Amino acid sequence: MKTVFMFSGQGAQYAGMGKELYQNYSVAKEIFDRADEVLGYSIKDICFNDEEKLGETEFAQPAILTMSIAAMKVLQEQGVRAEMTAGLSLGEYSAYVASGAMDFEEAVALVQKRGKFMAEAVPSGEGAMYAVIGLDTEAVEAACEEAVQAGLGLAIPANYNAPGQIVIAGASKAVAEAARIAKEKGAKMAVKLKVSGPFHTEMLKPAAEKLGPELEKMHIKLMEIPVYTNVNAQVVASEKDIIPILTKQICCPVRFSDIIQNMYEKGADTFIELGPGKALCGFVKRTVKGVAILNVEDESSLSKTMAKLEEIV
Helix, strand or coil, X not given: CCEEEEECCCCCCCCXXXXXXXXXXXHHHHHHHHHHHHHCCCHHHHHHHCHHHXXXXXXXXXXXXXXXXXXXXXXXXXXXXXXXXXXXXXXXHHHHHHHCCCCHHHHHHHHHHHHHHHXXXXXXXXXXXXXXXXXXXXXXXXXXXXXXXXXXXCEEEEEEEECCEEEEEEEHHHHHHHHHHHHHCCCCEEEECCCCCCCCCHHHHHHXXXXXXXXXXXXXXXXCCCEECCCXXXXXXXXXXXXXXXXXXCCCCXXXXXXXXXXXXXXXXXXXXXCCCCHHHHHHHHHCCCCEEEEECXXXXXXXXXXXXXXXX
């Protein structure tokens, strides 16, 4: 087996996430308690009960990272290890924690600031994101280009999640027009996402400029397992590349489909999603065939995951 730990991004969060892990596993409880101490407020209360705050980027990002690492610790306690790791957007920070390159405490404090900077970068209503389903990459890119040519502002693919599943982002009017054009071109759906801004576009440059100095304060250590980055879907070559990559990542398209394909070509045959939701499992199913795809979200699904891993072994 070559196992992948893959970590959820923003948008997967929901009230109640991680509660069963917290209640049933001391290693998970420790992670939530450590996050509370670093952040100065109760992230577990937000994760378990506060749907409103989970909708705010500043709180959603540390909440997702905390729940993801708690799930990973439980799996590791059961003897499961990964040979490679990656995360979707925000999830890349969890991947660096999993690799040993970042301390959890530093990472959770950093992503709180990252979320705040991202929320502040674009005034409310000026940016948007749409998920385009059932249309090939070239047609989605053409729809964005047509909206830009119409003089409506920026519209680009921001997340290449899987074949037939691309998220577009940019100026609100331009992205709405690109979504309309995409449906005309045959997209099954073009759904506006509930996010606070046009993530992974150049409109987030003010956030990148604020994030850079905060990243420079991080104590980066050696990576114990390979991390695949969103920026180019390749393995991060060296620890010295992490800070420049994460500074750039906030404005660059996410190439998660390519990450999955590249991991598969390197022998990955078991993909485990750590964090809220099951979106990444869906992306793997759409991208590669003949692999084991597992999800760890709460105590009950953890039991199923462990049973499945025992079958595979």
